[in-house]
């Protein structure tokens with residue numbers, strides 16, 4: 001399987017800090033929907049920044065090893081050039097908003113990269129439509145709700161047509177409905193354009209229907225980078241990481257262990273219920 005991002009023997013420390021990432025070797029598969037999981041402070045945000053060259057080339061710090069994005073080392077490349085191919089949405093998304101109107105916000109980076117005005121207008125229109133904000137070009141940012149502003153930032157990211165989108169806790173400020181709707185949207189984009197998605201999310205439950213692969217960090221070290229199913233098993237074996245496994249999979253892996261059976265790759269409660277019923281588990285007995 002072709003990889004789009006590769007970290008080799010990567011170590012990183014912010015200025016004056018201890019090592020935040022240690023000996024990281026991993027690949028992100030092209031076209032995957034990869035979740036980055038791990039306890040607080042494990043280095044997930046730092047890993048996102050390393051995948052886009054911000055760490056260490058914008059923020060400074062000490063590092064060794066290499067990060068390759070789409071076949072090229074981030075070393076010696078401008079962060080803004082990488083940004084044309086890898087969209088990044090950080091957790092404090094409000095601080096990434098720079099304009100007065102929704103249209104200007106989406107157009108901003110396109111204009112910076114020298115796209116012709118007609119192309120900018122067309123991409124802006126399409127990106128706003130893709131995120132469910134059609135025709136909102138002239139809206140002031142303060143006329144949009146928090147969730148809409150987050151969608152707007154996604155539109156600005158999409159308008160560049162990145163091959164990869166990296167998102168750090170993108171639904172942290174949303175209620176569960178908002179979170180589900182943003183992730184559904186992201187999945188639709190992933191399906192429609194084949195965009196590789198990398199998302200840091202401590203509530204992996206939200207992503208169970210969509211995730212293909214998972215990277216797990218703990219205390220700056222890589223626990224595993226594997227298919228979702230294999231990585232979930234590895235997490236389940238670790239007491240500290242087990243609570244981060246989606247609730248449905250905690251049930252699945254618990255039943256498998258207790259009864260020595262192998263169950264299907266549940267993605268929804270309905271699938272789980274159907275299989276358990278077929279096997280003769282009545283509600284509440286599992």
Ligand SMILES: Nc1ncnc2c1ncn2[C@@H]1O[C@H](COP(=O)(O)OP(=O)(O)OP(=O)(O)O)[C@@H](O)[C@H]1O
Nearest residue numbers: 014015017020038039040041042043044045046047
């Ligand atoms: N700019 C910085 N300067 C110095 N240390 C930092 C900086 N940013 C993060 N750190 C430290 O690096 C470590 C990893 O932080 P990081 O934010 O990458 O982890 P995380 O897994 O994303 O955490 P969380 O889930 O809490 O967001 C932490 O100990 C944090 O305090």
